[in-house]
Amino acid sequence: xTAATNPSLEDxxxxxxxxxxxxxxxxxVFAFETGEDFMQAWFKAAAGRLDPFxxxxxxxxxxxxxxxDGHWAGLGxxxxxxxxxxxxxxxxxxxxxxxxxxxxxxxxxxxxxxAMRNNPTGxxxxxxxxxxxxxxxxxxxxxxxxxxxxxxxNITETLLRLVLHLTGMGxxxxxxxxxxxxxIFGRTVHESCDRAGLAEHGQFSTSHGDGRCLVKLGxxxxxxxxxxxxxxxxxxxxxxxxxxxxxMACTMPGFPDKYMPFVEPxxxxxxxxxxxxxxxxxxxxxxxxxxxxxNFDREPGWRSRGAELTSGYRAR
Numbered sequence: 001x002t003a004a005t006n007p008s009l010e011d012x013x014x015x016x017x018x019x020x021x022x023x024x025x026x027x028x029v030f031a032f033e034t035g036e037d038f039m040q041a042w043f044k045a046a047a048g049r050l051d052p053f054x055x056x057x058x059x060x061x062x063x064x065x066x067x068x069d070g071h072w073a074g075l076g077x078x079x080x081x082x083x084x085x086x087x088x089x090x091x092x093x094x095x096x097x098x099x100x101x102x103x104x105x106x107x108x109x110x111x112x113x114x115a116m117r118n119n120p121t122g123x124x125x126x127x128x129x130x131x132x133x134x135x136x137x138x139x140x141x142x143x144x145x146x147x148x149x150x151x152x153x154n155i156t157e158t159l160l161r162l163v164l165h166l167t168g169m170g171x172x173x174x175x176x177x178x179x180x181x182x183x184i185f186g187r188t189v190h191e192s193c194d195r196a197g198l199a200e201h202g203q204f205s206t207s208h209g210d211g212r213c214l215v216k217l218g219x220x221x222x223x224x225x226x227x228x229x230x231x232x233x234x235x236x237x238x239x240x241x242x243x244x245x246x247x248m249a250c251t252m253p254g255f256p257d258k259y260m261p262f263v264e265p266x267x268x269x270x271x272x273x274x275x276x277x278x279x280x281x282x283x284x285x286x287x288x289x290x291x292x293x294x295n296f297d298r299e300p301g302w303r304s305r306g307a308e309l310t311s312g313y314r315a316r
Contacts, residue, residue: 001152001155001156002152003152003233003234004152004153004155004156005152005153005234005235005236006153006156006157006235007153007156007157007160008156009025009156011156011160012025012156012159012160012163013025017160019164019169020160020163020164021163021167021169023159023163026038026041026042036076036077039075039076039077042075042076042090042094045094045097045098046090046093046094046097048097051097051099052098052099052138052166053094053097053098053099054098054099054100054101054102054159054162054163054166055091055094055095055098055100055101055102056101056102056104057091057101057102057103057104057108057126058104058105058107058108059073059087059105059107059108059114060107060108060111060112060114060115060121060123060124060125061087061088061091061108061111061123061124061125061126061128061129062087062088062114062121062122062123063121063122063123063124064086064088065122066121066122071083071084071086072086072087072121073086073087074086074087074089075087075090076090088129091126091129091130095130095134095136096137097137098136098137099136099137099138099140099166100136100138100140100143100162100166101126101130101136101140101142101143102142102143102144102145102158102159102162103125103126103127103142103143103144103145103146103179104145104150104155105145105146105147105148105149105150106146106147106148106150106250106251106252106255107123107125107148108125108126108144109125109126109127109144109145109146109178109179109180109253110125110127110128110144110146110252110253110254110255111123111124111125111128112125112148112255112256113148113255113256116256116257117257125144125253126142126144127142127144127179130142138166140162140165140166140172140173141175141179142179143158143162143173143175143179143180143181144178144179144180145158145180145181145184146180146185146250146251146252146253147226147228147250147251148250148251148255151227151228151231151233152233152234153231154181154184154227154231157184158173158181158184161173161181178253180225184227185225185226185227185251186225187225187227187230188221188222188223188224188225188226189219189220189221189222189224189225189226189228189229189240189241189247190215190221190222192227192229192230193221193229193239193241193242194229194239194241194242195211195212195213195214195241195242196213198211198212198213199213199215204216205217208244209244211244214241214244214246214247215265216265217246217263217265218246218261218262218263218264218265219241219246219247219265220246220247220248220249220252220259221241221246221247223249223252224247224249224250224251224252225251225252226247226250226251228240229241229242246262246263248262
């Protein structure tokens with residue numbers, strides 16, 4: 001969040017945007033308070049004395065029913081028992097009172113890497129825990145902003161739109177079937193990658209560093225929904241395929257199990273690359289180059305000086 005620029009974290013917290021209601025962020029990384037002092041906001045929210053608030057979960061939800069004699073994850077200490085308060089307990093307490101609930105990052109949205117097959121914690125995403133049809137007390141479904149990590153501006157922009165909606169100053173968020181903001185995750189990586197045109201012409205990398213499309217090296221861009229290539233990482237700069245790194249589909253519900261091994265293309269990618277390289281790629285490039293030469297890579301004929309200038313004046 002500290003890397004966000006549009007809007008920035010400071011824009012949200014200082015109310016720099018016109019009409020923006022005041023926002024207070026409770027996060028252990030940013031907080032001055034520690035220990036029991038920090039936890040007071042959580043206890044107030046659970047008791048209904050902090051309203052309205054948005055509950056944001058980072059990290060996957062463990063299955064505490066299989067924790068044995070211990071626990072998987074917790075935050076704060078129960079004064080009555082002296083034991084940690086489980087993450088699941090906080091979700092159970094706060095989700096019903098929250099104006100909206102956000103799953104921030106792929107782990108919170110779908111379980112992510114901690115939820116790989118045979119994981120010991122039984123990790124899951126927030127929708128798997130609360131239920132896919134769960135809605136907040138204000139009727140807002142669970143909002144998921146996946147990414148490993150989530151792109152900074154995607155976080156602050158979603159929070160901004162959500163806050164404006166909750167205060168009656170903006171429309172409801174347009175979400176897809178996975179609860180992702182449609183305006184962020186409506187396109188695939190390949191659609192917005194600056195190497196997509198190379199793939200269209202059948203130009204695919206056979207080794208890293210040659211600057212062509214990375215599909216044959218295992219890039220999952222054609223099937224992964226993510227806006228990082230067009231939005232960049234910080235202030236519009238970067239983006240995994242843009243700088244030579246393959247897309248590993250870290251924003252997708254099946255990550256990582258369905259996309260392993262990361263550095264090997266799947267069958268569909270091989271077929272696509274072969275077809276583009278041998279069939280429509282060369283033909284498309286030939287026709288496009290021909291049209292460019294004949295129509296667009298030259299000045300209009302009327303600009304050329306003929307036998308006489310049509311303006312009525314002559315050079316002396």
